[in-house]
Amino acid sequence: MSSPRFEPKNPDFRAAATSTFDRQPAMRTLGISLARLEPGEVDLEMPYAPAFTQQHGFVHAGIITAGLDNACGIAAFTLMPADTGILTVEFKTNLLAPAKGDRFVFRARVIKPGRTLTVCDAQAFAVQAGHESLIATITGTLMALPPRG
């Protein structure tokens, strides 16, 4: 997007958000990568992996939620001041269709940024033979932790 909806407080938000993402071993283990990063908007991607499936061969709802939650966290983080920490307060996921695809995309955008609390939405899409279909949604609340003095 050429005209971001939000003005980042941290001019180095890209480096800060990328570094926070990269320091999460869970993301590496799940094979999730950062595909797009704008102020208040993030896309993550994840390949299909049999190791993370449930009893029908679809990716487990908890793993899809891990991707959705992380996309929300990084999207919220892009709008926070430098040296702020972040934690997830809560989220709600609706599972709309089986997580069946070659890969998965998690698209998050900030709905309401705040000094303490930020609310984000994200959608998970399954990509199969180049076709995207919506499989899950999340709404989450993220909390900014001020730098330790």
Added chain:
Amino acid sequence: MSSPRFEPKNPDFRAAATSTFDRQPAMRTLGISLARLEPGEVDLEMPYAPAFTQQHGFVHAGIITAGLDNACGIAAFTLMPADTGILTVEFKTNLLAPAKGDRFVFRARVIKPGRTLTVCDAQAFAVQAGHESLIATITGTLMALPPRG
């Protein structure tokens, strides 16, 4: 519990629920095991694993949610008729404290069983030096899929 709150419809609910749990590669990958199984009640356990942590060394919220969601699914499944399938419709997680511990316990119990929809609650506890502390809660809706004719 010697007097279960719910009467299972499937006399072989233990074998059915155990089999459904065991056929999930994601549970094996996450190291999650079935620790207790009663009608409408399930405990799962998971050891700490650095591979599933976030940037502060705590277990990722999405991984904790995978355990909570699975505990709810198996708890709901114990009350469903034989040959029924199950899927998660939605869940809501509140993260109360960092997932910091030697191991984690996920305790689910059915709140309201139903022919089509079953509502479950679960709590996640971190266990450290033998002390349990509540770290997250979930409420989820599970759907029974009738056997294919």
Added chain:
Amino acid sequence: MSSPRFEPKNPDFRAAATSTFDRQPAMRTLGISLARLEPGEVDLEMPYAPAFTQQHGFVHAGIITAGLDNACGIAAFTLMPADTGILTVEFKTNLLAPAKGDRFVFRARVIKPGRTLTVCDAQAFAVQAGHESLIATITGTLMALPPRG
């Protein structure tokens, strides 16, 4: 919208949805009216009323939720077959700003229609001096009840 995203199963969906809305005394009591109705999309409106405020003079979060939930229910109902009943399974509300305004608009749209379950999103806006601001969001699951045989 000239090109609706969804095809209604009931050709008389407008009459059916309007009738269901009108038969709710709670909507009359709260002063909520139907402002727009399309397949899978509904706008409701509500004037500010001191009788439904909390301790700071803003409309109570539960009242805003009643409007959001109802908008979701009617939006889902527009896509259901004739003679179907509807009930709300669950919803999640995020309150983003105080409900301070001359009137309020609740805009719902179906995210995923289904034979049994339909998932809807809605947003609540406060309108003050002609300016709209987002004050709350909801995601809800609605269930279709087949006609009694």
Added chain:
Amino acid sequence: MSSPRFEPKNPDFRAAATSTFDRQPAMRTLGISLARLEPGEVDLEMPYAPAFTQQHGFVHAGIITAGLDNACGIAAFTLMPADTGILTVEFKTNLLAPAKGDRFVFRARVIKPGRTLTVCDAQAFAVQAGHESLIATITGTLMALPPRG
């Protein structure tokens, strides 16, 4: 309860919580009253009123949610310091059975108190001919607003 689970920070928590409850016109309009108040625990009661019903004569889900949310808010408020304000951040409601009864009871208890955020659970019961049945549950996050300096 003779031994409260939580220690209130405000010795006048009863007067403060009662006053906050009483200053909500919405509670008066809905006929909701404070039935029990302990540190971190609150019961509210509401009579059946046709004015707040939906199309089948049951109390509207949004009205039940208003009672649940308020019970959570007052329960959280009992544990906050003097002169603190409170607002609801978010909540999730599961509707388990129709709100059919002579009166309704909303029972809230704090799950996790915090300096900024407090998480509460509440249950709604319908009372009919002296028999209570669970009709809805909520989990909510409440935020403490420090006194203005």
